[in-house]
Amino acid sequence: MSRDKGIIIVGAGECGARAALSLRENGYQRPITLIGDEVYLPYERPPLSKKVLLDEALPEIPAVLSDLVLSEQAIRHIGGASADAIDASGKQLILLDGRALAYDKLLLTTGAMPRRLPSAPVSGRIFYLRTIDEALALRSLIRPDMHVGVLGGGFIGLEVAASARSRGAKVTVIESQERILKRGVPEPIAETITALHQRNGVVVRCGVAVCGIEADERRVDILLSDGDVISADVLVVGIGAQPRTELATKAGIAIDNGIAVNERLETSIADIFAAGDCCSFPHSLYGGRRLRLEAWRNAQDQGILAAANLTGAARGYQAVPYFWSDQFDHTLQIAGLVDEGRTVVRRDLDDGAFILFHLDAEQRLIAASGVGRGNKVARDIKLSEMLIAKRVVPPIEALTAGVNLKSLLAKAA
Numbered sequence: 001m002s003r004d005k006g007i008i009i010v011g012a013g014e015c016g017a018r019a020a021l022s023l024r025e026n027g028y029q030r031p032i033t034l035i036g037d038e039v040y041l042p043y044e045r046p047p048l049s050k051k052v053l054l055d056e057a058l059p060e061i062p063a064v065l066s067d068l069v070l071s072e073q074a075i076r077h078i079g080g081a082s083a084d085a086i087d088a089s090g091k092q093l094i095l096l097d098g099r100a101l102a103y104d105k106l107l108l109t110t111g112a113m114p115r116r117l118p119s120a121p122v123s124g125r126i127f128y129l130r131t132i133d134e135a136l137a138l139r140s141l142i143r144p145d146m147h148v149g150v151l152g153g154g155f156i157g158l159e160v161a162a163s164a165r166s167r168g169a170k171v172t173v174i175e176s177q178e179r180i181l182k183r184g185v186p187e188p189i190a191e192t193i194t195a196l197h198q199r200n201g202v203v204v205r206c207g208v209a210v211c212g213i214e215a216d217e218r219r220v221d222i223l224l225s226d227g228d229v230i231s232a233d234v235l236v237v238g239i240g241a242q243p244r245t246e247l248a249t250k251a252g253i254a255i256d257n258g259i260a261v262n263e264r265l266e267t268s269i270a271d272i273f274a275a276g277d278c279c280s281f282p283h284s285l286y287g288g289r290r291l292r293l294e295a296w297r298n299a300q301d302q303g304i305l306a307a308a309n310l311t312g313a314a315r316g317y318q319a320v321p322y323f324w325s326d327q328f329d330h331t332l333q334i335a336g337l338v339d340e341g342r343t344v345v346r347r348d349l350d351d352g353a354f355i356l357f358h359l360d361a362e363q364r365l366i367a368a369s370g371v372g373r374g375n376k377v378a379r380d381i382k383l384s385e386m387l388i389a390k391r392v393v394p395p396i397e398a399l400t401a402g403v404n405l406k407s408l409l410a411k412a413a
């Protein structure tokens with residue numbers, strides 16, 4: 001009987017779906033059950049703040065797995081079902097509807113949820129953005145003659161601002177810090193993004209806090225610390241996300257800024273793994289520093305690694321962190337971890353694009369960040385990512401001048 005339990009994955013997002021597929025690609029033949037509290041098949045989130053809001057035509061749900069693939073791969077997807085408790089000693093997962101499912105191994109890919117604004121009134125005009133339902137509801141309201149307020153100058157807020165402005169709405173971004181993108185993005189890149197938004201007609205207000213919000217079903221008034229009141233038709237709140245740890249906490253699994261896992265993605269309880277936005281893990285490239293990443297590539301990479309380790313590979317996570325964001329006609333990309341106080345070397349590309357190389361005290365390349373129109377910075381960021389993985393100490397003049405990064409890579413090999 002125990003031979004039929006197989007692996008249960010809780011959280012049918014990017015990471016869970018990728019792990020399920022990868023288990024089959026690795027030749028795992030026993031049952032795989034993918035449980036998600038959303039009613040849809042697993043779908044991509046990056047388009048929710050971009051294509052889904054931007055497109056004239058009603059977009060299709062950007063699915064990661066189709067019914068056909070699920071059936072071909074014999075992956076059982078239980079949608080609209082919330083996992084409520086784990087009986088770790090009995091190796092059972094209990095669903096909210098009372099069903100108990102036995103497992104051999106369990107993978108938690110429960111993701112993250114938007115941080116809520118404390119004491120905001122309940123209103124159909126105040127939005128958070130994590131799910132396709134939220135994106136479609138927001139999309140249905142955006143009109144050229146309306147005013148969209150965006151609270152938070154982070155990636156999601158800025159992407160929504162760019163999409164709403166591109167659809168003709170008047171947009172105001174409110175950021176309490178002295179600049180946008182304060183977390184993990186160097187100042188010159190934030191300045192370029194601010195200028196990009198301003199050129200496109202977005203009002204960016206930094207250094208003002210929100211003192212109060214009044215809303216009904218037609219309008220939202222945002223009261224600011226400098227005495228101004230911004231009257232908007234819609235307010236989108238993008239003030240960060242928090243890992244979904246409820247299930248793990250209830251089961252007694254160690255939590256440390258997310259579900260705490262080791263470099264093999266194992267939690268503190270045997271046979272339970274965690275991966276993606278919900279977990280924090282030690283990263284060997286950064287001296288074992290514990291990180292939690294909210295990034296699409298990380299969700300994919302960790303899903304693949306979890307699948308390997310669930311079937312005994314015992315490999316450590318080593319991928320270089322990578323993130324991108326599309327706003328108007330520009331793309332921003334970051335490989336590695338951008339820390340304040342490091343040496344930064346700038347390389348200018350054509351059309352105003354540039355890359356910043358971030359070096360540690362030994363002049364080792366630890367991160368590269370860049371911004372430019374379209375795909376201008378993509379190649380250099382990709383090569384930088386490989387240099388970071390190889391722990392290269394590049395000659396500084398090779399970074400500033402137009403030396404092809406490929407030649408540095410060849411030397412490193």
Ligand SMILES: Cc1cc2nc3c(=O)[nH]c(=O)nc-3n(C[C@H](O)[C@H](O)[C@H](O)COP(=O)(O)OP(=O)(O)OC[C@H]3O[C@@H](n4cnc5c(N)ncnc54)[C@H](O)[C@@H]3O)c2cc1C
Pocket residue numbers: 010011012013014015016035036037038044045046047048049081082083084109110111112129130131156244247275276277278293294295296297299322323324325326
């Ligand atoms: C609007 C938006 C735009 C983004 N754009 C970018 C981008 O441009 N670039 C980039 O690198 N990254 C981007 N990201 C981040 C990227 O999408 C996430 O890092 C990725 O989706 C994380 O995948 P995940 O599977 O770990 O978590 P999720 O995608 O959040 O999936 C977790 C799933 O688990 C479910 N769940 C949670 N608890 C339970 C439970 N107890 N029972 C059942 N189900 C449960 C959740 O409902 C959810 O469906 C964006 C994210 C958002 C929201």
